[in-house]
Every structure is written in structure tokens, then in C-alpha cells.
Amino acid sequence: MDDMSTADSKSTASPPASDETLDGLLRRAALRAPERTAIIDATGARTSFAALDAAASRYAVALRHHFHVRGQAVAVVGELTPAFAAAYYGISRSGNVIVLVNAVLSREALRHVLATSGAVVTFTSTGLAEPIAALRHELPALREVVVLDGALLPDRLAGITAEGQENAGGPTWDAADMACIQFTSGTTGEPKGVRLSHRNLVVNASQIAAAHGLGEASVALNNLPTYHPMHLNSAVYATATQVLYPAEDPVGAVAAANRYGATHFYSLPVRLARMAADPRLPGLRLETVSAVFSGGSALDPAAAAVLSEHWGVPVVQGYGLAETSPLTHCDRPERPRPGSVGQVVAGTECRIVDVRSRVELPAGELGEVQVRGPQVMRGYLGQPESAHLDDEGWFSTGDLGYQDEEGYLFLVDRLKDVFKCDNWLVAPSEIERVLLSHPRVVDCAVADVPVPFSGAVAYGEVVLAEDDDGDLAELMDFVNGQVPYYQRLHGLQRTERIPRSGNGKILRRVVRHRLRERFGQASPSPGRAPAAEGVTR
16 A cells, blocks of 8 residues: 655655556456456356456447447446446447446436437446436437346347457547546536546546555455446456445345455445444444445544444545546545545645635635646536646635645535525535434435525434434424534424435435425524424524
8 A cells, every 4th residue: 555645735656657548457457367256246146357358348349340339428327237347348448438327317317418428329227228218319319228137248249259359440549538428416506527538547546446455355345326437447456356235235235245255345425324323233243344435425423433443444435526537535544534534645636725815725724625636537528628727737626625734634515515694604514414413313414595684594304213203393402502503403304315416425406495495585583383394493
């Protein structure tokens, strides 16, 4: 594992320079360890690196010589199966551009991704096949839809051979060329297409492998609902084995980790929080896992502490965005700092700037997080190259946070989610952390509702246990007794589930719309009567 500087936020180590294309990660792994298991799927079926590489070549041949697609956008739905991995690298190997499609997109979001990217072929999961078929009349560029039914190769590709055809008549491309379009989560607005190069993704794979301590002997359990390329690429870079377990059940996930000797356990913050509160936790033991990794949104420090103490292993989180391929920071398992997302990964810089003046701030002061490094994207679809960078090459993340003296980054909230009450800055995530600390609360989300004079105040949605029909006012009193007046909750409503993106981020715009629809812009008067679905103050 690379030795990271603790003197400031700048890394002293650089990731290995690479002119390798994305699919070259898989080819190199297959040459190094052809018979080693690359993926164990949810059924227990094993796929070797050689078999995965051969399947990727057949996808490449199918695209180039059967579908006649060259240098165009090809979409693939990120279902947690070996077929996704084969299609992902096969699209890259064919000289086309990968368009990543979240497996849990709504109809409108699905239409936006496919239409904006101009995808001409889509490899889809069974679950999205029907919605995509219903959208065909709105997608004039889409020529072929291939269903990945769980097998490594779908029936339409079963008879295709790659021998002698894979590179025949193929174009040349290099590491600076665009490899992938990944859309932002759209938690605060319309998802934007992020253009990532081969170099962005290959370098970040090496950065992640170093930060997470992934090597040839590693076994990574992916307890995630969908396949994220960061886990795929870093494991393939390290020639590590991946175990796929998409189900949310913590008992099954822990059992799978023990069954296959997992060394790394990857999950979402919302899943880990539920696991920490699960009454079955005392009976669960991780026998071989050396660290639990969380990402995608903020991990509740209290939940991390419960799991870490119970299992005797560090539970850490990282930070990144679609625009940064994605990882820029990772808390170190050997020296975790609770509440932090860690220091920068190799070859990366981070600084905090004043939101208005853009002047760099000293340690401990709150401002916008900026990053600079080889994993930062080439730009957004439809925008000029480098329009996302300032004159010094810094990328503004849109996140509010601060660094300590040793360069550990602490995030507070998204700038677009932060609002002002009586000119005080209010971060919904800070209120959520207090609300989540109440034993009755399973999940929650907070957003702003406009009011006269103050600008806006905080309202929230809360998920309680099924048999909990207790008073919401008690929860509000619990929160409001611990926060300053400008962070106080002025209303709560109960919901069955908090809307989240595939990587666990709260869909704040959906929550905000629901709260404003429910509570309107009425003045938060203390004498107001409780509503049928919620309570106001």
C-alpha cells in the first residue's frame, strides 16, 4: 500500500503512468492469472479471468462485425452480474464508448440517459428490457437492444467467435480518448453526462487498489445493488476475486463473505446503518474480512462505530464523484479517522476555498471542496473541453467541507442542498445525523421549505419501524433540543422509504418537492395542529 503524506492534503506519491486502454486491464489480468477466479456470482458460479476476457472479445466482435457499430455510444445496464463485466470491457475493446445505465432508473431518467448519450446499442437487464422497448419510438438512434439474461453471453452472441476477428479492421485509440459516459446521480437536477477517458479510469483503478490494499490474494465482496465500475476496475487491476451479493439481507451478505474468504467488504452507507441496527447483528461474525468500505453518500459515524467494535475491523468511507472516475479520497483502514472520508489518493490534490471569493482557506475552515488530479474527467457532454476547470486546473466539486491539519477531509453537505435560515447556513445532513441517532428512526431526509421573513426552515421525512406508531412530535423535540434554533425541524412526516439513487444518495429534490407539497409555505407557528400524515411546529 502506498505511503500517503500526512503533512498536508497533497499526495507525495504518483500513480503509475499508463497508456493502457480500459479493456487492457482485463487482458493483462487474463495473461497474468488466466485460471484465477475473477467473479463469483450470486448463485456461486465462477468465472475465470481467461473466460471473462474471452467473453469481452466476443462482445467486441459482435459490436464491430455483426452490429457494425464503430466509434459510437453503446449502453450497458449496471446489473451486478458477470455479464455486465464482460459487456463493459467488450464495448471498450470494440473501440466504442461505454454508456453506463443505472439498473434502478425511472422511465424518464432512462429516456434522458439513452437519448442524451445517443446510444445505438443497449445491453440491458431483464428488468429494464420492457421499459426500454416502450421508449424505442423516442430513441431514433437506438438500433439494437440485447437482453443480458444472467448468462456470461446472451443467446444472440452465443454463436459468435472472436478468433481472428477481434482487431480486424479496427481503429486505433489511445488512453486520452473517451472511454465512458457516466451520468451524475441527478439528486439535485437533471443528470449530466460525464466524459471519462481511458486514462481517467485506468489511473483511478490503480489509485483505488493502492488505497484499499487490493492485491492478487484479495477477495472483495460487493454487497451492492448495482455494479459500479470502480469496484470492477480496481479488482481487475489488482487481479483480485470479486464476490457478487446484491441482496440487502445482512445475514446472507456476511455468510457469503465467510463462505468465500472475503478480505474486503463493500457496501452502501444505508445498508451498513441498517445492519448496525439489525437485532441479528450480535450473531454475525466476519471471519476473514480485514476492512469494511463504504461510499456513495455519508456514513453515520455511530453506525460505523457499532460495526467496527462488533467485528473488530475498521469501517471506513471514501469520497469521489462521477466527474473524478470516481475516487479522490479514502480513509485508511490502518489509521481511520471517524467522520472523515480520509486523505487524497495517490497523485491527487485537494483544497478548500471560500464559496464566494474562491480564496483558499486554512485547515478547519468550511468552504467548497476542490480537487485536481489525473482522474478528473474530460468534461460534460455538450460542453467545451476543460470548461469544468478553473485557470489552475482545479475542479469544484459542489460539496461543502473542511480539512484538518493532516489533510483529512470532512464533508458537511452538497452546496445545492444547503440553505439559509435568518442568514445562517443550514446543512440538512447535520440535522439528519441527529435524527438518525434516535433509536426509533430507521432512515430520514431533511430539506428546506420556504417561509416568510426567515427565508427557509427545515422539514423532514422519517422512516420508522413497521410496528412503531409513536408520536412524531417526540422525535422533533429530540432533535430540536440538540441543535441551534436555525437548524430546528418545523415539521415531520412519516414515509415508507426515503428516495435514493442507486449508490444510496438521497434524492433531495424529490424529498424537497414532497415536503413543500405537504407543508407548503405556511409560517411555522408553534400553535399549529398536527396533520394526519405528519406533525408541524
